[in-house]
Amino acid sequence: MCIVANQSMAVIANLGLEVTELLLRIKELEEQQLAFRNSVICALNQLLDLKDINTGVHSTRLAEWAIRVARKMNIPEEGNYQVEVAALLHDIGKIGVPDAVLKKNGPLTAEERAIINRHPEYSWSILRLFPGLEEASLYALHHHENVDGTGYPAGLKGQSIPLVSRIISVIDAYDAMVSNRCYRKGLPHTEAMARLIQSSGTQFDADVVKAFIPIAEKETADVFEAAGTSTAAAL
Ligand SMILES: [Fe+2]
Secondary structure, eight states: OHHHHHHHHHHHHHHHHHHHHHHHHHHHHHHHHHHHHHHHHHHHHHHHHHHOHHHHHHHHHHHHHHHHHHHHTTOOGGGHHHHHHHHHHTTGGGGGSOHHHHTOOSOOOHHHHHHHTTHHHHHHHHHTTSTTOHHHHHHHHTTTOOTTSOOSSSOOOGGGSOHHHHHHHHHHHHHHHHSOBTTBOOOOHHHHHHHHHHTBTTTBOHHHHHHHHHHHHHHHHHHHHHTTOOTTSOO
16 A cells, blocks of 8 residues: 555656656747747848838837837836837838839829838738737737828727827837938927927827827937937938
8 A cells, every 4th residue: 555655656746747847848948939039020120121221220219119108108018028029010011112112202102102001011911920929910000090090001090099009100200200311300309399299189199199208308319329329320
C-alpha cells in the first residue's frame, strides 16, 4: 500500500514538472511571436520611410503623440500597444499609392484625390492580416473620418468613430501642420492650434483637441526628439 502511494506521488510530481516545462515553453513561444511581430511592424515603418521619408518620420512621431494623448484620455495602459501600432502604421497603405500621385507637386485632380483617399483601406487590409492587430487595423481604417460625418472611407460620425482614430486624426493634422517640408515651412504652434480649435466639433473631436492642447504646448520638442527629428529640420 505504501509502495503504491509512493509511486502515485512520483507520477504526480513528474506530471507537475512536465506542466511547468510546457508552461515555460508556451511563454517562450509567445515572447518569440511578439518579438517577430514587432520586427515586422518596424520593417513596415522602414518601408514607409523608403516610400516617402516625410510620411515615415511623421508616423514615428505620431506613435509618440498617440501614447501621450491616450494616457491623458485615460485609455487603459493595456490598450497602448494597439494605439502605438495604429499611430505608427496608420498610413502604411500609402505604399499602394503611385508616387506620381503621392508626391505630386501642385493641386490634385478629383481622380488623384480619390486614389489617395483609398490609403486608409489599404492600411486596414495590411494590418488586419496580423493576428492580434485587428483592433489597430480598424483604428487605421477610420483615421480620416470627421466627427460631422464628412470624412472617409465610411462617413462615420461622432462617437461611432473609434476614439483612437479620432486621436490619430488630431495629432496627424497637428504634426503635419507644424512640420517643415523641403517646399514649405511648418506653421507656428499657435496657428496650428487655432486651426485645430476652429475645426473642433466638425472635423475633429472636441474632447481630443482639448486633451491634446496642453500636450502640444509642453511636449512638441520632446516628441520630435524622441522620433530622432527636430522642429527645425525639414522632415
Ligand atoms: Fe492618412
